[in-house]
Amino acid sequence: MADLIYSRDVYGKTLAALGRRHRDIVVFDADLSGSTRTSFFAREFPERFFNFGVAEQNMFAAAAGMASCGKVVFVSTFAMFATTRALDQVRNSICFDNFNVKIVATHAGITVGEDGASHQALEDVAFFRALPNMKIIVPACPNETAEVIEEIYSVPGPVYVRLGRSKTEILDRKYKFSLGKGFILRPGKDVAVVACGIMVKPALDAAEELAKKGINVYVVNMPTINPLDKDLLVSLSRKVKGFVTCEEHSIIGGLGSAVAEAVSEASPCLVKRVGVRCQFGQSGSPAELLEKYKLNSHAIVDSVHQILDEKNSP
Amino acid sequence: MPNSSAEIEYLENKARIIRHLIVKMIAHAGSGHPGGSLSIADIIACLYFKVLRHNPKKLNWEDRDRFHLSKGHACPAWYAALAEAGYFPKDKLLTLRQLGSILQGHPDRCTPGVDVASGSLGQGLSVALGMALAGKLDKKAYRVYCIIGDGELQEGNIWEAAMAASHYKLDNLCAVVDYNNFQIDGKVSEVMDVSPLKEKWLAFGWNVLQIGGHSMEDICNAFEKAKEIKNKPTVIIAKTTKGKGVSFMENVVDFHGRAPKGREIEQALEETDISDLEG
Ligand SMILES: Cc1ncc(C[n+]2csc(CCOP(=O)(O)OP(=O)(O)O)c2C)c(N)n1
Numbered sequence: 001m002a003d004l005i006y007s008r009d010v011y012g013k014t015l016a017a018l019g020r021r022h023r024d025i026v027v028f029d030a031d032l033s034g035s036t037r038t039s040f041f042a043r044e045f046p047e048r049f050f051n052f053g054v055a056e057q058n059m060f061a062a063a064a065g066m067a068s069c070g071k072v073v074f075v076s077t078f079a080m081f082a083t084t085r086a087l088d089q090v091r092n093s094i095c096f097d098n099f100n101v102k103i104v105a106t107h108a109g110i111t112v113g114e115d116g117a118s119h120q121a122l123e124d125v126a127f128f129r130a131l132p133n134m135k136i137i138v139p140a141c142p143n144e145t146a147e148v149i150e151e152i153y154s155v156p157g158p159v160y161v162r163l164g165r166s167k168t169e170i171l172d173r174k175y176k177f178s179l180g181k182g183f184i185l186r187p188g189k190d191v192a193v194v195a196c197g198i199m200v201k202p203a204l205d206a207a208e209e210l211a212k213k214g215i216n217v218y219v220v221n222m223p224t225i226n227p228l229d230k231d232l233l234v235s236l237s238r239k240v241k242g243f244v245t246c247e248e249h250s251i252i253g254g255l256g257s258a259v260a261e262a263v264s265e266a267s268p269c270l271v272k273r274v275g276v277r278c279q280f281g282q283s284g285s286p287a288e289l290l291e292k293y294k295l296n297s298h299a300i301v302d303s304v305h306q307i308l309d310e311k312n313s314p
Numbered sequence: 315m316p317n318s319s320a321e322i323e324y325l326e327n328k329a330r331i332i333r334h335l336i337v338k339m340i341a342h343a344g345s346g347h348p349g350g351s352l353s354i355a356d357i358i359a360c361l362y363f364k365v366l367r368h369n370p371k372k373l374n375w376e377d378r379d380r381f382h383l384s385k386g387h388a389c390p391a392w393y394a395a396l397a398e399a400g401y402f403p404k405d406k407l408l409t410l411r412q413l414g415s416i417l418q419g420h421p422d423r424c425t426p427g428v429d430v431a432s433g434s435l436g437q438g439l440s441v442a443l444g445m446a447l448a449g450k451l452d453k454k455a456y457r458v459y460c461i462i463g464d465g466e467l468q469e470g471n472i473w474e475a476a477m478a479a480s481h482y483k484l485d486n487l488c489a490v491v492d493y494n495n496f497q498i499d500g501k502v503s504e505v506m507d508v509s510p511l512k513e514k515w516l517a518f519g520w521n522v523l524q525i526g527g528h529s530m531e532d533i534c535n536a537f538e539k540a541k542e543i544k545n546k547p548t549v550i551i552a553k554t555t556k557g558k559g560v561s562f563m564e565n566v567v568d569f570h571g572r573a574p575k576g577r578e579i580e581q582a583l584e585e586t587d588i589s590d591l592e593g
Binding site: 064 | 441
C-alpha cells in the first residue's frame with residue numbers, strides 16, 4: 001500500500017515556502033488555521049498572517065481591500081464556508097474586481113466524514129463555476145497539490161483550489177500541472193473516463209478492471225474545471241462512444257456538467273455522470289460514505305457498461 | 315489648527331457644486347439615488363478637497379489615501395467629486411448609467427479613482443479594513459476613509475469588520491456613518507432600529523465622534539481629530555438629512571431611489587444653482 005498524505009499538509013508547507021520567496025503574499029484564515037494548515041505560514045510569518053475569527057464575510061471582503069493594495073492574498077477556510085457564507089463577498093468584491101485572491105479551501109466533499117451534511121460541501125464548484133473570472137482547480141493528489149499552489153501564485157485574478165480533509169495516495173504522474181490542461185493518464189478507445197480530485201484513483205482502478213474484460217477506456221485527469229480543456233474533450237469525443245465523469249461533488253454544476261456542456265456544444269455524445277445525486281450527505285466514515293453515495297470504481301465500471309450497451313443496442 | 319473661514323467657504327462651495335452635479339446627472343440619467351447622494355455631499359467635499367492626499371494624475375500612487383464608498387448607491391456624489399477634482403472630464407457625468415459608460419450605476423473599477431467596486435451593502439468597511447491592514451503591513455502613512463449608511467449598519471458584515479478593525483488597532487482607518495435615519499422602506503428607527511450608535515461603536519472598541527454632517531466646520535474638525543487618535547479606529551457619526559439641499563427631497567423616502575422628473579428637475583436645479591460660482 002502506497003504512503004498516504006494530507007494534501008492540506010502539502011498546501012501548508014508549499015504556502016510557507018512560497019512565503020519565503022514572495023514578500024507580497026498575505027494569508028487570511030477564519031479560526032481554522034490548524035485544520036487548513038495555514039498555521040505553518042502563520043508560525044513563520046506572523047506579521048503577514050491575519051486570523052479573522054469566525055467571520056468569513058469580513059475575511060473575504062477584506063481580502064479584496066488587501067489585494068487592491070497590491071498583495072497576493074491566500075484565503076483559507078473549509079470549502080463549505082468559503083463558498084456559501086461569503087458568496088456575495090466573493091462575487092462582488094473579489095471576482096468583479098478580478099483581484100489576486102487565492103481561495104484554498106479544505107474539507108470539501110463527502111469525505112469530510114463524521115461531521116456530516118452541514119460540513120460536506122458538495123455544491124462548491126457549482127457556485128464558483130458560475131462566477132466570471134474565477135479559476136477552479138481540484139488537485140488529484142498531494143504532489144499535484146504542491147504544483148497547483150506553486151502555479152497559482154502567478155495566475156492573475158481569483159482562483160479557487162478545492163482540497164479534501166483525508167489523506168490520499170500520491171499518484172504516479174508523468175506530467176506537470178498546468179492551468180487549463182487535462183491529462184491523459186491512460187490511453188483507450190471505447191469510452192473516456194474524465195475525473196478530478198480523489199476520483200482519479202478509482203477511475204484508474206475501473207480502467208484496470210475493464211481492461212481485463214477487453215474494454216479499453218481513456219482515463220483523463222481534469223484538475224482545472226475552469227477554464228476547461230475543451231480541446232482535449234472535443235478531440236476525445238470524436239474517438240469514443242461516450243464519456244463518464246467522476247467527481248466527489250454534486251452531478252449538478254461540477255465537472256460532469258462542465259464536460260456535458262462542452263461536448264454537447266461542439267460534438268455531442270453520451271455523458272454519464274458519477275457523483276452525488278443532488279442530495280445532502282450524512283455522518284459516516286469516509287470509506288463508508290464513498291460506498292453509500294456510489295463514488296467508487298464500481299459505479300464507474302457500471303457507467304462505462306451502460307454507455308456501451310446503449311451504443312451497441314440497435 | 316483652526317480652519318480659516320476662507321477654507322470653509324471654499325469647501326462649502328465644493329459641496330454646492332457636488333449637489334448641483336448630483337441633481338443634473340441623475341435627472342439626465344432618469345434613474346439613480348438622489349437622497350443618499352445629497353446627504354453625503356458635504357462629507358465627500360471635505361474629503362476630496364481637504365482631507366485626502368491624492369493625485370488625480372497618479373491613480374496608482376502607492377501612498378495615496380484610500381477612499382471607499384460602502385453605500386455604493388450614492389455614487390453620483392462620488393462621481394461628482396472625482397470629476398470636480400479632475401479624475402475625468404466633467405462632461406462624462408452626463409453618461410451616468412448609460413451603456414458602456416465609465417460611470418456605472420454602482421461603483422466599478424472602470425471609473426478612474428475607484429479602487430474597489432461596491433453596491434452590495436455591508437462589505438465596504440471590510441474592504442477598507444483590508445486596505446488599512448495593507449497600509450500597516452507596508453508601514454505606509456496613508457489613511458483609509460469609508461462612508462457607510464445607517465441602514466447599512468443592519469448588515470452583520472459591518473460588525474464583523476468593526477470588531478476586526480479595533481482588534482488590529484487600525485488607527486489609519488476612519489469610517490463615517492451617514493446617519494440620515496432613512497432607508498428604502500422608511501425610517502431606520504422603524505424598519506430596524508440601529509440606535510444607540512455611539513454606545514455600539516464604543517463597545518466595539520472604536521473612537522467615536524458625533525457631528526452635524528452638514529456643518530463643514532464640524533466635518534473638518536472631526537477628520538482632523540481622527541488623525542490624532544492612536545491605536546484605535548475612529549468612526550464619525552454624522553447626523554445628516556436625506557435629500558439635503560433639495561427641499562422636496564428632504565426626508566422623503568420616495569427619493570431614495572427615484573430621479574426627479576418634469577418640473578421637479580427645474581426646481582431641483584434652481585435650488586442647487588451654482589451660477590454665482592461660475593465665471
Ligand atoms: C446587500 C444589499 N441588500 C440590499 C440592497 C438594496 N438597497 C440599496 S440601498 C438600501 C438602503 C440603504 O439604506 P442606507 O444605508 O441608510 O442608505 P441611505 O439611506 O443613506 O441611502 C438597500 C436596502 C443592497 N444594495 N445590498
